[in-house]
Amino acid sequence: MPRTTPLEKTRNIGIMAHIDAGKTTTTERILYYTGINYKIGEVHEGTATMDWMEQEQERGITITSAATTCIWDNNRINIIDTPGHVDFTAEVERSLRVLDGAVAVFCAVGGVEPQSETVWRQADKYRVPRIAFVNKMDRPGADYERCMQMMRSRLHANPVAIQYPLGKEETFRGVIDLLEEKAIIYRDETLGAEYTEEEVPAEYKDIVREYREKIIEAACEADEKVFEKFVHGEAISTEELKAAIREGTIAIKLTPVLCGSAFKNKGVQPLLDAVVAYLPSPVDIPPVQGWTPDRSGVEVRAADDKQPFSALIFKIMTDPFVGQLAFFRVYSGSLTGGSYVYNSTKQVRERIGRLLKMHANKREEIKDVFAGDIAAAVGLRNVTTGDTICDENKQILLEAMDFPEPVIAVAIEPKTKADQEKMGIALNKLAQEDPTFRIHTDPDTAQTIISGMGELHLEIIVDRMMREFNVGANVGKPQVAYKETIRSKANAEGKYIRQTGGRGQYGHVRITVEPSAVGAGFVFENAIGGGVIPKEYIKPVEQGIKEAMESGVLAGYEVKDVKVTLYDGSYHEVDSSEIAFKIAGSMAFKEACRKAHPALLEPVMKVEVVLPEEFMGDVIGDLNSRRGDIEGMEARPGTQIIRALVPLSSMFGYATDLRSRTQGRATYTMHFSHYREVRSKGICLGTRRNPWRKRNTSERSRT
Template sequence: IGIFAHVDAGKTTTTERILKLTGKIHKIGEVHDGESTTDFMVQEAERGITIQSAAVSCFWKDHRFNVIDTPGHVDFTVEVYRSLKVLDGGIGVFCGSGGVEPQSETNWRYANESEVARIIFVNKLDRMGADFLRVVKQTKDVLAANPLVMVLPIGIEDEFTGVVDLLTRKAYVWDDSGLPENYTVTDVPADMVDQVEEYREMLIETAVEQDDAIMEAYMEGEEPSMEDLKRCIRAGTRTMAFFPTYCGSAFKNKGMQLVLDAVVDYLPAPDEVDPQPLTDEEGNETGEFAIVSADEPLKALAFKIMDDRFGALTFVRLYSGQLKKGDTILNSATGKTERIGRMCEMYADDRIEIESAQAGDIIAIVGMKNVQTGHTLCDVKHPCTLEAMVFPEPVISIAVAPKDKGGSEKMGIAIGKMIAEDPSFRVETDEDSGETILKGMGELHLDIKVDILKRTYGVELIVGEPQVAYRETITQMVEDQYTHKKQSGGSGQFGKIEYIIRPGEPNTGFVFKSSVVGGSVPKEFWPAVEKGFASMMNTGTIAGFPVLDVEFELTDGAYHAVDSSAIAFEIAAKAAFRQSIAKAKPQLLEPIMKVDVFSPEDNVGDVIGDLNRRRGMIKDQIAGVTGVRIKADVPLSEMFGYIGSLRTMTSGRGQFSMEFSHYTPCPNSVSEKVVAQVKERKAAEAKK
């Protein structure tokens, strides 16, 4: 199961309480003390946010849970996405006073796309302004979810003491000791009886829709048995017809037991989830599936890699078969086999060694080589590939250099390890300047990476200003030709090509086709022409940014029986690219972010005015109880430092999330500025 929500809704505290109740921790760590079990990176403990998905195993009522605590911050959605891929079910945590916040919506959408069944837990009911039923309504209005209310709170804010279980009509009341086990089960408080009956009736009416026979009996006045009701709720939860909804206060240890019972009662077991599809080498589904059974050949997915104080760990979800210590397995992505040494169950930052694991388990394997996130591990005799994980392209980059000369090698090794751990983090070397460029999903993402390099690996860095990942494209079709001729004693080089370059469809990248007939350019040289054009797409002619969405058609040409070769045609294509792109009216493109801002009512005018000044296009405004949500498309270049401005405008109450949306042509003024900056940078590097 995964636990996910918005920053500060209380995911990590909820996870802590689950571990305490299941006996995996003796003293509870608090997030605000920087002591929680699943936040075990220094950066997490300091910032009070979860960056990596920590995986922990625990037991409740003879069921084993693998609990994954995911980050809520948008820069780390790759962690959420990666976790969803291996989950059978989840707990969506919402803040009782804050309700459905921008990031909750992104994570909820990801979970819907991954078809993960969920329970809703409305947390922090002891907070000022908490309102359970308001948050329930928001999940309907904002997330378009169908919450199935399973409990009602007794008291609210300071007076929140417990919950009424609608199915059993029993009240669970905790004392003020803060200990989860100190509760009593009593009858429903007299002033809540009518409300409990009203919500219980709604619960039963919704649940019985899952079974025609039970529904007919209910319509005729027969109350369904508890067993039948639970079966109906489980069926509807699995198909996401509704989401069983609970409430409590994880911090005060109230209401958590019912959530754990619900995980056992309603979330699907590994063999009840739709099996993972298998794919061919190109990533197309083959129509076969990884059946969840210990008797099948091994099929497992490496979904996370991390280095900790014990060495390299590969987190693996087993979909089919068994895995024993000493087994030899095949990595279908690399074609290499590997022997399994130590395997363990993870408990946040500790581990318990195990001898074997089977379908449905999440385990960590120690010291695997050549494995990356998304690789399939399988039986040597039954090679297969599970559906791959697709990660978003980075949109922001910074140049870094070690402060002292000796730090380069150390930095290189550290960055290599970090890339294996986080597929949305990339590194490149600038060909002209030789600088190391780090690329990521947002400012916070790169901040944390620099911090990890400094703290974990001891590499002190000089960090440049954040740079936007601009792109280039063309806007006009050009018919052209180019001849490459070189004669210098012995055999020469000759290749002539005639071609059309035209703007491609959006998001097609690079497209090559040949309409040559009659052998004027023999077929064996076509791949060389394609390779020549493709290799030039990395560097445009305006400011040297990668080129997007261009189609090249080879129409004619000429060759020489002796002097023509693949290399001659490749050189011709490279020179042709340079010659013709400049004629095709090239244009600079900038990344546009989908921005979702929450602002208190009083500050909406300021926030919208500020977004307009940042060249933002306001798409939607949704008024809520606690404020207004503003959705806008804004160029990334205008969003640097936005969190600071938003906090100032809203006295710290505003929140926002953003994700990459699309590329769009830059206005001339921006284009000129970017080109000037690139020239300045190159001139400064030339002086060095």
């Protein structure tokens, strides 16, 4: 079956923003105006198409990325609506990895909020071109210019307004198109489906002139031809300005800014026009680069149906009716349902059962997929998020996604014996779907420990176990993911000798440990000379040290940011073995850490509290009592913002405490910032047992 939409008329976009900026509301209007939905779904009523999970409908937030497809002006737009809550950052990460463009939604009142910064950085990481939509222009305190100023100062972006609001707050009735120099006024009785184009009101003429000059200035920076015309005093047409803005957007030199109110059905159609006009199609972006399977050379795939097939799995979902669904983005070539693909990450050949086009949780079976398409496959058994599937004769390995490490853990146990077996199956299926959710068993207590990105993340996991898998569970108190490090340099020796009658075991190493740069992780240096330790035993020494790092000397937490230098040792021609040197390396590392002034590190969260001014003193005092450092304060219309760095261990139950202190009038957001040394003397290391610890092979071999 041939392609129905030309590749240059395809757009793969994501809707990204801070929680409650209006992403899903905007997406629902897009589905309505493009004819996918016959009525508008509302987040606050629990009827939004894209928020299809029960937990999403109850809480009024997006938890999982939902994909859909719509047609606008003969262009096919594949949309992924992403979550805004910090606990579900991984959903944004994996979506942006496979998208060609994004719409960043900002609240006109809140402006650039903490999670806006996080998702913007993620888009920068994958070099995703984006346009901005300043939503909620009808709200009290809405400020379009301030929002753009915050984009410059906080995101280091180059926002270029191509629209200006016509009225604001309760008088907001439409937008002014600064390129076409016309006013677009929406009719409320048709839910914004109909609008009139009028001349710009006289009181806005000067504003339009000022902003058009800024557009021409930005166009000159983006396009040399426009610059030449400007220098020679020639007239620049609207079409030339649009072409220059498109060029600048795709090159990530500028961000076109539009405005509106999705909830009041104003400004969504011009946003769709901007998606088509300024965001790239798969042919506008550079060909995707990957490696040969042995990573010895670079492979390149252009977005072309005639190229060998290559795609990236970006999401796994368990469906009660069809089993495991693997969402993938096709970068090159085409694929037919029922054919075989090669998983170059796992190096296995698998058969695709059926191909599906997704619309939230509804699905439509399709026969083929082509370059630039986003679809789901049924029948792939051995895939995980980040795997590459490709043509077996022309293999390529695409770059996978990096996901943050969990920062919080809880113990979980089944309520009944009947739940015991089902719980293991349910947890493994949920872990397959979510790369930031981990499971392991505590070696000392045999308890099952689950870890994730925050309290809400784990709460949703337990809730899904109950609803989707009918598994009841009791959950313990949250545990923080502490880490350990060292403060100074130290030397140590590790000698492992065992005689058992036959061939013995002999391994002997001398090492130096010292702190490495913050965030550098584990650095291993081999300074052995003269064959003191044979080459084949160096790698086992490094492996033994790595395993010893999983359980530190202070409280059994993982050790980070350490440099280890192996400088001396000895071996026995008969008794030495890889396992002996592995154990010797582990012993030496433990001994060196004890001498190097070990320290406990804790995760610190960036907290932003929005509250009425009269509660400022009480809330600041409370944050200080939680070992928080106040970073700054900011006044906004009717509210105050407090920004602070607070240890995660002090933030459990903060939502309830904040509500009681502010009569329910304050809100807060937090996301992970960094690890720092524990300052509180109240943490007793001698009695603390690490629920994250996994017993390593060196420990097992000695028991």
